[in-house]
Amino acid sequence: MQKVSQQQLIDKAVSLLADGTVSCVLGWTKGEFDYDITPALFTDEASLRQGFVWNDFCGANFSKYLVAKTRKCEGKILVFLKPCDTYSFNQLLTEHRFDREKVYAVGIPCEGMADIDKVKAICGDGISSIDCNGEKMAVQTIYEDAPVQVDASSVLAERCINCKSKKHVAYDELMGDEGDVIDSARFDEVAKLEAMTPDERFTFWQNELSRCIRCNACRDACPACTCEVCVFNNPKSGVENKSPANSFEEKMFHIIRAFHVAGRCTDCGECSRVCPQNIPLHLLNRKFIKDMNECYGEYQAGAEVGSRAPLVNYTTDDLEPGEVFNGRDSDA
Amino acid sequence: MQVKEFKPLIVAFCCNWCSYAGADLAGNNRLNYPAEVKIIRVPCSCRVNPMFILRAFQRGADGVILCGCHPGDCHYTSGNYYTRRRMAMLFSMLDFLGIERERTRVEWVSAAEGAKFSAVMTDFAATVKALGENKRLEDLRCKK
Numbered sequence: 001m002q003k004v005s006q007q008q009l010i011d012k013a014v015s016l017l018a019d020g021t022v023s024c025v026l027g028w029t030k031g032e033f034d035y036d037i038t039p040a041l042f043t044d045e046a047s048l049r050q051g052f053v054w055n056d057f058c059g060a061n062f063s064k065y066l067v068a069k070t071r072k073c074e075g076k077i078l079v080f081l082k083p084c085d086t087y088s089f090n091q092l093l094t095e096h097r098f099d100r101e102k103v104y105a106v107g108i109p110c111e112g113m114a115d116i117d118k119v120k121a122i123c124g125d126g127i128s129s130i131d132c133n134g135e136k137m138a139v140q141t142i143y144e145d146a147p148v149q150v151d152a153s154s155v156l157a158e159r160c161i162n163c164k165s166k167k168h169v170a171y172d173e174l175m176g177d178e179g180d181v182i183d184s185a186r187f188d189e190v191a192k193l194e195a196m197t198p199d200e201r202f203t204f205w206q207n208e209l210s211r212c213i214r215c216n217a218c219r220d221a222c223p224a225c226t227c228e229v230c231v232f233n234n235p236k237s238g239v240e241n242k243s244p245a246n247s248f249e250e251k252m253f254h255i256i257r258a259f260h261v262a263g264r265c266t267d268c269g270e271c272s273r274v275c276p277q278n279i280p281l282h283l284l285n286r287k288f289i290k291d292m293n294e295c296y297g298e299y300q301a302g303a304e305v306g307s308r309a310p311l312v313n314y315t316t317d318d319l320e321p322g323e324v325f326n327g328r329d330s331d332a
Numbered sequence: 333m334q335v336k337e338f339k340p341l342i343v344a345f346c347c348n349w350c351s352y353a354g355a356d357l358a359g360n361n362r363l364n365y366p367a368e369v370k371i372i373r374v375p376c377s378c379r380v381n382p383m384f385i386l387r388a389f390q391r392g393a394d395g396v397i398l399c400g401c402h403p404g405d406c407h408y409t410s411g412n413y414y415t416r417r418r419m420a421m422l423f424s425m426l427d428f429l430g431i432e433r434e435r436t437r438v439e440w441v442s443a444a445e446g447a448k449f450s451a452v453m454t455d456f457a458a459t460v461k462a463l464g465e466n467k468r469l470e471d472l473r474c475k476k
């Protein structure tokens with residue numbers, strides 16, 4: 001259950017529409033099922049009351065949508081931002097990707113989002129409805145008479161288990177607390193991989209990356225990937241939209257994707273969330289973040305507007321490329 | 333049957349202002365470096381983006397080395413400082429994916445260091461030769 005209710009958000013949106021502060025509302029709405037919530041743009045009270053949804057499945061990070069929407073909409077857009085979304089919001093502002101004046105941001109607290117695969121692992125397939133409003137999540141399947149009661153904490157998404165911050169770093173208005181940066185164990189998985197031998201790592205990634213179908217969802221959802229024309233769309237690049245021909249292309253796509261967001265990735269976890277093949281993309285991003293933290297000092301993309309990312313910065317006494325391996329097992 | 337000796341293919345990206353001139357000097361001084369090293373001249377070491385390195389492997393390189401001016405001496409003042417960070421991160425990522433870390437290297441070679449150029453290339457070629465063929469970043473379609 002989320003701290004702020006769906007009703008409270010709708011009321012807030014309706015009142016901001018009514019007093020003319022904003023002219024449209026970027027929100028979530030139900031998709032085919034209760035758990036595949038999709039983003040939607042609302043412009044009037046009736047549609048808000050009918051379609052606006054806020055529950056444990058509203059994982060979509062809206063920051064990126066502002067890039068396109070602020071150009072289209074007349075007047076201000078109301079956007080609700082979870083703490084992790086605010087980092088992406090700042091990062092986009094740092095890169096001058098949208099006009100801050102055209103956005104009214106309301107920070108909302110987040111108790112963590114649910115991973116539908118984990119729900120399905122408990123309740124099985126055939127889910128007809130999910131009610132997130134009670135203490136526990138009530139999951140109704142077409143095979144059972146009564147809904148199964150699921151503990152929200154047991155179906156928390158990986159990125160929310162390892163949430164780095166409950167702090168809102170950007171907003172015009174807050175509903176609830178500003179929140180705090182929290183300790184997370186988000187680099188543990190990366191460290192585990194680092195401790196493996198190169199052969200084990202190679203096998204691990206071969207297994208993971210070979211599942212990629214190159215749907216490009218990871219790129220499309222990523223709030224750091226906002227180039228109008230992406231290298232992966234360029235037919236001359238040889239890596240344009242098409243399923244990977246072999247293991248080289250898989251690796252190339254993933255190295256380049258992760259590299260292009262290195263230093264700008266806020267670790268929001270959208271890429272891993274949207275991947276239909278459940279490839280742990282966050283491990284690649286976090287590897288870069290961890291390395292940069294260790295080599296160039298702690299840096300959190302999006303923590304403040306205007307900060308300079310490590311890869312567009314330097315000092316004259318940076319370590320040499322060969323030295324990144326110093327102190328690591330030279331088992332290679 | 334005679335086993336053919338493995339000759340590694342090495343791609344060396346050399347910046348125009350220092351390392352390429354360093355290679356020239358090596359030639360003028362009649363210093364040898366392995367014939368397997370193929371030099372690609374780039375305006376500055378920071379012209380090399382990660383894709384270049386991957387592409388070189390795709391097209392059959394067994395090792396890729398990037399040479400630029402010494403830090404502080406870049407013709408464009410700061411290009412190689414960016415190169416340094418970028419390549420450190422890229423190499424670490426390649427290692428994370430289980431690719432041999434000896435296959436990639438960055439060296440700073442000035443226009444006056446013909447001897448260093450020759451020594452670096454000889455050493456790198458020997459290292460890559462000992463590693464054997466690049467299997468982990470190969471693209472079978474590009475194999476002849």
Ligand code: SF4
Nearest residue numbers: 212213215216218275
């Ligand atoms: S979302 Fe997953 S399957 Fe799709 S391109 Fe990205 S990694 Fe590949």
Ligand code: SF4
Nearest residue numbers: 222265268269270271
């Ligand atoms: S790479 Fe993934 S975690 Fe990083 S900003 Fe993009 S979607 Fe978020």
Ligand code: FES
Nearest residue numbers: 347376400401406
């Ligand atoms: S010109 Fe040689 S590294 Fe920049």
